[in-house]
Amino acid sequence: MRVLVVGGAGYIGSHMVKMLLAAEHEVITLDNLSSGHRDAVLGGVFVEGDLADSDCLNDVFKQYKPEAVMHFASFIQVGESVRKPDIYYRNNVTNTLNLLDAMRQFEVNKFIFSSTAAVFGEPDYVPIDEEHPNRPLNPYGRSKLMIEQVLADYDKAFGLRSVCLRYFNAAGADPDGQLGERHEPETHLIPLILQAASGRRENIQVFGRDYDTPDGTCVRDYIHIVDLCSAHLAALEYLNNGGASDRFNLGNGEGFSVQEVITAVQKISGKAIDVINGSRREGDPARLVADSTRARSTLMWQPKFTDLEAIVAHAWHWELKQLS
Numbered sequence: 001m002r003v004l005v006v007g008g009a010g011y012i013g014s015h016m017v018k019m020l021l022a023a024e025h026e027v028i029t030l031d032n033l034s035s036g037h038r039d040a041v042l043g044g045v046f047v048e049g050d051l052a053d054s055d056c057l058n059d060v061f062k063q064y065k066p067e068a069v070m071h072f073a074s075f076i077q078v079g080e081s082v083r084k085p086d087i088y089y090r091n092n093v094t095n096t097l098n099l100l101d102a103m104r105q106f107e108v109n110k111f112i113f114s115s116t117a118a119v120f121g122e123p124d125y126v127p128i129d130e131e132h133p134n135r136p137l138n139p140y141g142r143s144k145l146m147i148e149q150v151l152a153d154y155d156k157a158f159g160l161r162s163v164c165l166r167y168f169n170a171a172g173a174d175p176d177g178q179l180g181e182r183h184e185p186e187t188h189l190i191p192l193i194l195q196a197a198s199g200r201r202e203n204i205q206v207f208g209r210d211y212d213t214p215d216g217t218c219v220r221d222y223i224h225i226v227d228l229c230s231a232h233l234a235a236l237e238y239l240n241n242g243g244a245s246d247r248f249n250l251g252n253g254e255g256f257s258v259q260e261v262i263t264a265v266q267k268i269s270g271k272a273i274d275v276i277n278g279s280r281r282e283g284d285p286a287r288l289v290a291d292s293t294r295a296r297s298t299l300m301w302q303p304k305f306t307d308l309e310a311i312v313a314h315a316w317h318w319e320l321k322q323l324s
């Protein structure tokens, strides 16, 4: 298929472009390079452009005639979204509406949307399935939930079918070592610990050791980037085979604590890590773990790298490349 990947120069998008090309799809990447990297797009067509620019969008659809769209371009920092809700709603909501309008205009009706576990807020129970109530705690989570709701309405009104994939904690790197995480600033746990191990950062701060979890630190569901991307590939096939609009929670189904991640990085890297005990970060639930049964049964999705040490090993390999 011809697939338009919006945000294909970013962390998840760049791994997706690589996987789509390996599966012999044609790929058009659209990215404004606000946080992505041109050299992370390993093939296909690259267009530097912004979703706020409707002329650019029209040109892309007219020229390349995509048959499906994957949308990875959004702002992702929870804390920043609280301070600057305007830019989150403009980028994550308004710009996505521009993209959907272009799809309607050019009669493209298959859409795969990067959503998030943040649409749930503080969980009533874990593992979290798709029936869990949606009570996002911040503008980031709300911006994603709004688009999920828009998509349900667009399906009813315009026949635009979509799959919303709620990522839990995306982690790891390309096993071939060509791609990895390069956020600026970095706020995610695993790359921060790796930077503390490699010497690019002095220490890692643990945000709270007094949670109601076995070791007192927060438990999260880390999902390997390759498994995340293979779920998109499965979703593309699902939509192409006439599958109905749906939403899926994507995680390993197994939680690891912040302390367990630190221990895994110490083991894989063989480095001592300076760990500082900090206070809780606002809005962090004690445990977030996905129930991905629906993705496994409906999309026939089968994650490969469910072991934390494999996730950390691939990310460590990438971190070492950043030093050279």
Ligand code: UDP
Pocket (backbone or CB within 6 Å): 168, 169, 187, 188, 189, 190, 192, 204, 205, 206, 207, 208, 218, 219, 220, 258, 281, 284
């Ligand atoms: N965390 C931490 N120190 C850091 C960054 C994150 O202790 O410097 C914790 C955070 O409180 C959470 C987990 O690590 O429990 C994962 O955080 P991250 O920001 O990577 O992802 P999130 O779960 O917020 O999507």
